[in-house]
Amino acid sequence: MEKVSIRQLERYPIYLNYLLSLRESGVSSISSPAIAKALSLSEEQVRKDLQLVSRSEGKPKSGRNIDELISDIQEFLGYKKVTNAAVIGVGHLGQALMNYKGFAEFGLNIVCGFDVDSSLIGTKVNNKEVFSLYSLSSKIEQFDIKVAILVTPKESAQEVANMLVNAGIKAIWNFVPVHLNINDKIAVENVNLASSLAILEHNLKQKGDE
């Protein structure tokens, strides 16, 4: 496999999204410059990104076949095989994630939630049961859960992360704004809204100054 950069990885879902919407409106082929224009990227970047994951070459003048391109990106991103996940911490955000329908198209299947709050345990959110955090190990095995979606309060995030690792989780999608110190055999990806907001505010300030 050729090396793919983090930045590239971030772009593929964006391409995919756009291509899917194009296909819905009946388009059957597209060129890199056209994609670039639609997504405000450079054509070189788009071409390189697509070259990396696409099995067939693009054709001058006509571009690439959309169906093939979609299939190749989905394949590359692993959307074609299902990964089971669980939400850890069934608060507002946790529940919103459990209710989110869109994960299915990413191959992510949220099978259940975990919490310590006894008033939540045994309830269902979007038809997915909420279990006690202390049944983690058995449920992870039982449901073949690979990814933990961590949405606990800050204070308990590290402790719960340790529990997850002990219970055999291989990847943590961390929505808690805390740096987790974790065995580097485990994949950790942080969703940091504060970082995103910092960029927005910075841009807002700059545009205001112009």
Added chain:
Amino acid sequence: MEKVSIRQLERYPIYLNYLLSLRESGVSSISSPAIAKALSLSEEQVRKDLQLVSRSEGKPKSGRNIDELISDIQEFLGYKKVTNAAVIGVGHLGQALMNYKGFAEFGLNIVCGFDVDSSLIGTKVNNKEVFSLYSLSSKIEQFDIKVAILVTPKESAQEVANMLVNAGIKAIWNFVPVHLNINDKIAVENVNLASSLAILEHNLKQKGDE
């Protein structure tokens, strides 16, 4: 202002978070290498990042004063002045965002929500009223709303974004997985969960292969 990179901007909230937790546990000064170690970064990177925003210099052997550092980062990120925001689209995620307490510390104040669903209009979420999307212009002015937090369905995102711009919004924090074509006077920052998940899955796969 010296130039700051996107990557750096993303890191400041992470530093801040860590420093706040340190201060809570009574620590009063910290060195760049110590921060680097705690957050799994390189000491050079941390030092450069801090140099950029810190008004006072660090001292060999003892490092930097935590209170000062926290204050400088907060100042730099604009956390000390309040920016009013509104949630556009009061679904599961929109409600979760309206309920999220953490934005206050970022200087972001969600004042209300907007939706087109008449069963939502007039209700309150976390004590913030939900207005009709068609009252956008007047409310934006009335409440001095600067940032729109966009959480609509895909299909309507672009159309609503246009309405927001017409109504005078200066920044859009876009949670919808759609590329918005917007006047570049407006700051747009995309929160793309699919991108984040793509990175996680890629790492998961790589670690599995090792």
Added chain:
DNA sequence: CTTATATCAGTATAAAATTATTGATATATA
């Protein structure tokens, strides 16, 4: 008080990512 050293600031180097360039070619158009 003196010395050793951790940390600093500033600069230089290296790595990563993006953008530009070049020559080739498949297709649309005449």
Added chain:
DNA sequence: TATATATCAATAATTTTATACTGATATAAG
């Protein structure tokens, strides 16, 4: 069918970002 051109792949140049190095200095330890 011939020609012009949009797009391609591959490579080179540039820019951005991260890391390493150097000499200076404030503090801890003796």
